[in-house]
Structure formats: C-alpha cells, structure tokens
Amino acid sequence: MSAVLELDDVAIRFGGVQAVGGVTRTVDAGDFVGLIGPNGAGKTTLIRIIAGLLRPDRGKVMLGGSDVTGESTSARVRAGLALTHQIVRPFREMTVLDNVILAAGIGYTSGPLRALLHVSRRREAERAMEILGSVGLTGTERRLAGELPLGQLKRLELARALAVDPKIVLLDEPLAGLNHAEASRQVETIMEVHRRGITVVLVEHNLEEVMRVCRRLIVLNNGVVIGDGDPWEVMANPAVQEAYVGSGMMAHAEA
C-alpha cells in the first residue's frame, strides 16, 4: 500500500511544554485512522502541523511521497489534503452553495492569474449541489452560511473538505457540539467519504464513535505516540488505559 501521509520525527515546543515530541507515523491510502488522547495530548497541534498551520521545530511532513514541510496550507490542500476545523469557519457572508462552489473551484483558484481568466461556475455548481446532497444539506443552498445552526455548519465544513477532491481528510472533532442524532448522521457521512476511497484521519473525543468506525487507532499522550494499531487491541494496552485513568474517557467509552 502506498503512503498518503508520512510524519518523520515531528516535534514542536511551546515555551516549556513539549507539545509534540518526535512523532513518526505513516498513514496508508485507504486508512481510517482515529487519533485520540487525553486533553492536551497534542492531537490538535499535530493536526495543525500536518495542515501547515504550524511549523514544527524539527521533523518532516510528507504528502503523497513529497516533502511539504516548508509548504503553506493552501499548497498542501492543492496537493490533496483537506481539513475541517474544530471551530467551524464558513464564509458567513456567502451562501451555502457559494461556500462549496469556491472549494470545488480549487483548479481555478490555485493562482490569481488562472482565477482571473475563468468565469464559468456551472460545472462547479453542479458538483457542489451533489456534494451538499451527500452531506444532507439540500434545501439550504441559497441561505447565507452565517445563518445556519452549528449542526449544519459542521456538515458544511465536511462538504467543503470533500469539494476540494482530497486524497486525505483531517477531521478535527467533527462531532463536537452535535446532539446524538446529528452526530450519528455525521458519522454516516464520514464513513461514506471513506468508502469513496478517501483516507480519513479523525480526531474525536467521542470515543464510542471512534471505536465503532476506525480501523486503526493512534493514541497520543504528552505529545508522543503510546499506542497504534487495531482499535480494540490498542485500548486493551495497559499504557493506554493508564493515560486515560482519571480523564473519564474510558468510562465514556464503556457507557
């Protein structure tokens, strides 16, 4: 299997805290990886490093075999990475449809000159409608994104991530803030994304859903990997259990 994402000894320090301390991992094409860990384990920091929102102090990030450590977020997205933010960031003053059309137009917006020479949005609009349908947002197309409730904005984030036609998506807590029905609906969509052949890396506090859908679990604690492999085997690992003692998350998983 070919590697979509490789991390080689990635580390970053914030002041006196080693937020991520030398993570080396490979994510293969078609993987469905859950990235979990107690609060402050460095999950979001690691995601931000992969996405290019943070520069690591050392180490390399490779996408599809090429080193992107020095590249901007937008360049990584053009190289096949998509991400959703923990806190949703739609373009509030655009319609829901325009939000997704803009993402679908990634082939035109890669550079200003290219963008200037193209006007037609018909094909992208069709694609956007299709994607909005697949995440369950049909009927909201003409509304301003700023008017949508959180549950729908979370789906809009996912729709935009899909519209850039990624090889791998990083989902940072896509279920946070959703009620039970909304969350299981969102999980269905994420599984559908994976079935389409897109590699998924899921950061999530909802351990129950993570255990249900992920094929591989990576556990971070204090910025280092303490478990990696089959979800149930990883969770049975005493070191992982110890990391979770007192965090209340095991109780949540068993509930």
Next chain:
Amino acid sequence: MSAYTISIVSIIGINVILAVSLNMISGFCGQISLGHGAFFGAGAYAAALAMVATASVPLALLAGVVAGSVLGILVGFASLRVRSDFLAVSTIGVNFLFVGFVRKQSWLGGEMGISGIPPTGFGASGNMIMILLLACATVVFSLYVSRSWMGFAFRAVGEDEQAAATLGIGAGAYKLAAFGIGTALAGLAGALYAFFTQFITVDAFDFILSVMLMAMVVIGGIGSTWGVVAAAVGLTLLPEAIRFVNDYRLLVFGGMLVLVIRLAPGGLAALVHNLFARTRKA
C-alpha cells in the same frame, strides 16, 4: 462644451478610475488602504517625467502604470505581514512618506512640482475622451474581475484568510494581485492627470485625497463597482456645487464616511438593492 465642463468631466473620469481601483483592493479583497493617493502620485510623476523626456503618450501611460504598480506591490508585500487594521495605518504612512519624500527631491521639482509637461496633442476634449474611454475600460474590467474566480477568491481572502487557505486559496498571492492591479490603475489615473493638468505638485496626492477616495468606496458600497462609480461622480461634483464642501473637504468627506459606516454600512449599493427588493415584494 465649455472648458469648465471638459475639466469637470475629465476629473470625474480620473476619480472614477481611482475609486474603482481602490475598491478592488479594499472592497473586493478586504485590504484597507488609506494611501491610494501615493500610487496615483507615483503614476503622475513617472508619466510627467516620461512626457518631459520623450513626449510620447503611450510611454508616459506605461510609466504611470509601472510606477503605480511597483510601489503598490512593495506595499502589498507589507500587507502580507500585518493585520488589516495595521495595514490601514501603514498605508497612511506610505502616503505621508511619499509626499514628504517628493517634496525634498529636486529632480522631482521639490515644492514647485513639475511644470511644462508637453501636451498630448489631443487637445482638452481629446484628453477628456481618452480619460472617459479608459474610465469605462476600468469599470468593465472591475465588473469582469468581480464575476471571475479571482473576484470570488478575493471575497474569500477578505472574509477569512485561514479558511481560504483550507480551500487551497493562497491569501498572499491574491493580496499581492489586488494591490498590483489596483495600484497599476491608480498609476494610470496619475498619468491621465498629468496629461490633463500639464503641471503637477505633490499636494494633489496627499492624504486628504486618499480619504476622499475611501469615502467614495464606502459611500458607494464596499465591493460594488456601480455604487462606487455613482459615489465617485457624486462626490466629485459636490464640492463644485456647494462652496462650503470645497472649503471643508476633509470634514465633510470624513463626516460622511463615519455616518455611512454607522448608519448604512452597505452604502448606496445596499440602499438601492434594498429598495428594489422592497418594490419587488410590494
């Protein structure tokens, strides 16, 4: 047409180019620039020097465009490094620096400016027609940009750079493009101004002009090409019609700017849009 009408129409054409080009930077792409007068001035001085040296209109136009955009791209690089409110302050600084610098340069005529710029040979009405044609071309180009994927990406960058990046849109390249295009057009306006007056001093490119241009953009409706054109025409005629406005330009334009932001942030364009929406419902 009287000489007075010709000169007013010429000034309107130049102000339309300036306001529409500023709207591309501040309206389309959300980069607040309060130093548009400096790029206008750079274009005017470059064109004046080119005219004095070669008496060639195309060369002078080219010199104006190049001077405006080179200075614009330099300032654009600064915009990559600062937050938007600091950008507004730094562009004010650019305007003052420009005026202060030119005042002390003997090769630019210092306080006296550059006089005796050779005529274009088109006559006053010929100049006016050239100005109007280029103003129309600028308006058409602006309408095109806002419909293109570039305008779409500009709106994204203006609203949230990080969110734009996650859609593969590199904010830096777009901000530079906005500054490059907007200031090239300001330079063009500068060249036309040099043709029109045949005599330039640095006072014509001061901060007050930049505030007036921003007032045109905001009153017209940030991001709306037609609204900005309407405001540019209206605000150019206002000081001509009312003497008081001419005496207190900064006060009047500054006051209108604040009032519009406070009471009707969408400007003329939003007012007209709402009016239409209401009539259609009725």
